[in-house]
Amino acid sequence: MLETIEGYYAYFFLMLLFVIGLYAMMMKKNFIKKILGMTMIQSSAILVWILAAYKEGATVPVLDPAISLDNPDLYLNPLPHTLMLTAIVVAVVTKGVAIALAVAIYRNYNTLDEDELLARTEEET
């Protein structure tokens, strides 16, 4: 049992983070808390990529005469890390849109609570 966890603590932590974030997105009634949950699952997915590309004792993929070329374990794969820069930008934009929508909702209905919003929107129709 313990062998499966040993050495993979970070993955289990990220899985936990993902599940907590998902729980917040589904179960929390306040829209800001939903946004927080969204941030958590975004971060956990990004960290999974970064963690997967990490190697103990490896260096940046720039040719160094001191390091022999025949052992690829001494160089990191830079691709996941660079891709995650893009993913972070996407995550930030998503948060921006989400918060802008929350502001618009608050202006229209003066509340961010889901139950209250449902009650008020049903009143209108």
Add this chain to the structure above:
Amino acid sequence: MITQNAPALIPILYLVASLIIPMVAYFKKGFSYVLALATSAAVLAVSLAGLQEVITNGPLSYHLGGWMPPLGIELVLDPLSAFIAVIISGSALMVMIYARENVLQELPDKTMGFYSLSMLFMGGLAGMAITGDFFNLFVFLEVSALAGYGLLAIGTKRGPVSAFRYLVLGTAGAIFYLMGVAFIIIATGSLNMADVAKILPHAEYQRPVIVGLVFILLGIVIKMGVFPLHHWLPDAYTDASSTATALIAPIGTKVAAYVFIRILTVYEFPPLMDVLCWLAAVSIIAGSILAIAQSDIKRMLAYSSVANIGYITLGIALANPLAFIGAMLHILNHAMMKLVLFMAAGGIFNNMRTLDIRRMRGFPLVMPLTALAFFVAVLSMVGIPPTGGFFSKLYLILGAIEAEAWIFVFVIIFSSILGVVYLFRVMNIAFFRPYEVADDKKLIQSFALTIASPIETEDKSSKEYETMPRKEMGLLMLLPVLIVAVSIILVGIYNGLIVDNVISLAIPDIIKSAP
């Protein structure tokens, strides 16, 4: 020259237009419409040229920045993606023609934002169709989704609420997809779809690949709006402006279905396909039944979208050539039907000032040409022979028979009957019950739903009947509706040509070789 660069031009033109529109609109507002229309027309021309080229000379591949495929990002135009690109750009052109009057009526001070966002949305969708790279697909997915949230939020007062709920689910879907791709890159070290397809059978561990595949499919199923995860769809479609719905409804979910095909060509895992078949069947039945219960026409059409995405999913998940042809034809047909229905619903809303089905009495008298187009689309939806809908359902049923999945044959036929119930309810109220001013005041559902009986028609003399004056939609709104309605019938008649020349080339090898 243009055809060789078609894979890059299709998304880039849209994206550039979405950047230029705010700058141009700063000087003169009216230009944003002209620019959006011109871009849509140009992209349609490019994608038609690309389709022609692909059919005669085989797939086109474009290497962004000159990097060779396994390392760099590859854009692929093969018969499948070219077919989807033509559907996307064609319906974008139709909606852009339609948009002018409708946007001026419904969103008078937000025209620039609307056109810019709609171009961004189309750019994202076109990119999803063209790309051959897993991570690039994620970026385009988010581009189209973010633009979609914006488009759906500008509309009624409730718009932001629905858009926010869509955003929460849509982001969850996108992150599931990203998580799944992480598993794929851990197992294979590559992100190029063709490359991954080659490496995966030799991957050391198969279990993480399957977990990743499940994550990816879960993300896509959320975007497709298949039944248990459809909750964002009806609200979002109902509360948006008519043009935004007409833009997003016909193609938004279909492109996700196309991504599903792409994932299927990379790696096939049969037990998952069985689960998706059942999910699709539940989606078909549940969408149809929920559509019967709605009184708002846009909401009813949104639920019928859930049912129809079920057909497409079923056709893909059955994974045999006939069902696949059915699914592809249904992507085309359903895009056209939903275009007509949502554009007509927008016109009805503008002229009759209501979206309530029970108050649509006599709208054929007010807008006869729209009603004709609406009727053609309804026939296609139900599946009456000369229209396209019949043939896609026929292929789907043939595919289900070939797979010997009799329950799905039954599901398709049963849901067609349910389709008759919810669509002909509109037809009945619209065509056979004349408009009365009195109806606007008191409205009892059980009364509105009864079929006109002879006793009631005798009563006519005692009631005061008033017909609204004839008021057709404006020419620019009417034109695309009629064009698409005519092409629904043409696609039905010439479906053999489309199947032989385009779709049969698009069938992925993995489906062709399936037993």
